Amino acid sequence: MSGGGVDISFAENNPKIKAILWASYPGQEGGRAIADVIFGKYNPGGRLPLTWYQANYVDMLPMTSMSLRPVIDTGFPGRTYKFYNGSVVYPFGHGLSYTRFKYMLTHAKPSIDIKLDKFQHCHSLRYDEASYVPPCPAILIDDLKCDQDLEFEVEVMNVGKMDGTKVVLVYSQPPSGVARTHIKQVIGFKKVFVKAGDKSKVNFRINACAALGLVDYRGYKLLPSGSHTILIGDRGMSFPIVINYDQ
Missing domain, CATH: 2.60.40.10 (Immunoglobulins)
Incomplete structure (x- = not known):
């Protein structure tokens, strides 16, 4: 549970972990909803509404940089799926399902x-x-x-x-x-x-x-x-x- 993207590469790359459920801020019925997903009562169909960057992304540009586009002169990589093409933990729109x-x-x-x-x-x-x-x-x-x-x-x-x-x-x-x-x-x-x-x-x-x-x-x-x-x-x-x- 988190309000935004977190670098969880340690879990994503662990062969013993087959799936990861992001519940964000789940609210009053969150516990019941999480249980329904984990035990297969409900098949989630959501998609990530934001890019989950790797931790080293914060070292690529200062907090004072407000540009979405890459800045060629400084090497700042740009923000969001629209302009950033570097490595990520999970891309915008990523999601899993119990079916195919x-x-x-x-x-x-x-x-x-x-x-x-x-x-x-x-x-x-x-x-x-x-x-x-x-x-x-x-x-x-x-x-x-x-x-x-x-x-x-x-x-x-x-x-x-x-x-x-x-x-x-x-x-x-x-x-x-x-x-x-x-x-x-x-x-x-x-x-x-x-x-x-x-x-x-x-x-x-x-x-x-x-x-x-x-x-x-x-x-x-x-x-x-x-x-x-x-x-x-x-x-x-x-x-x-x-x-x-x-x-």
């Missing part, structure tokens, strides 16, 4: 075409060296109608022996080569209950500007063109969504 789930993408809209008018101007983005730079790298979100959505459907299959609940987390990643931006960001999630041996379909409809937009190092809110990546859950399932600007 699999995903299958059953439908996805592969691209979004946006027709620009004479008042919508292309905006530059910083790219890594040797990366491909599209003719129109990005558009200011404030200059777009932002009326187009990402649409996709995911089938969640319970392939274990116990009924359970799955939180389907959806992330987006910017196009390859875009520099000094987030690694990934949560764009949606849904919780679905699936009986053992059964499956359920989950539909997502997410605004493209909200899902694929970024804030660059100068503070501009932009929608980059190119191939964005949509990540489903923590099992490595992904698919591309391409933003095309027609000038």
Whole structure:
């Protein structure tokens, strides 16, 4: 029980410990709830809402550093799953279950075409060296109608022996080569209950500007063109969504 992340690598790496239950501040019925989970009466389906850093993370930056992004000049590593890519005890969104789930993408809209008018101007983005730079790298979100959505459907299959609940987390990643931006960001999630041996379909409809937009190092809110990546859950399932600007 703890209010936040703690480096419990000693327990996580102990082969005699098969699972760890984090109860946070469990409240009045916490004892009963913990017992229900430990003895298998209830199958938890929660996910960590924060990154659990290793203890040496506190030595990488001072308490006075408020930047979420990595600071190149000082070597500060950045904060949260969006900007920190170092070793962790448990990543954001990690969680266990008494059953096992699999995903299958059953439908996805592969691209979004946006027709620009004479008042919508292309905006530059910083790219890594040797990366491909599209003719129109990005558009200011404030200059777009932002009326187009990402649409996709995911089938969640319970392939274990116990009924359970799955939180389907959806992330987006910017196009390859875009520099000094987030690694990934949560764009949606849904919780679905699936009986053992059964499956359920989950539909997502997410605004493209909200899902694929970024804030660059100068503070501009932009929608980059190119191939964005949509990540489903923590099992490595992904698919591309391409933003095309027609000038």
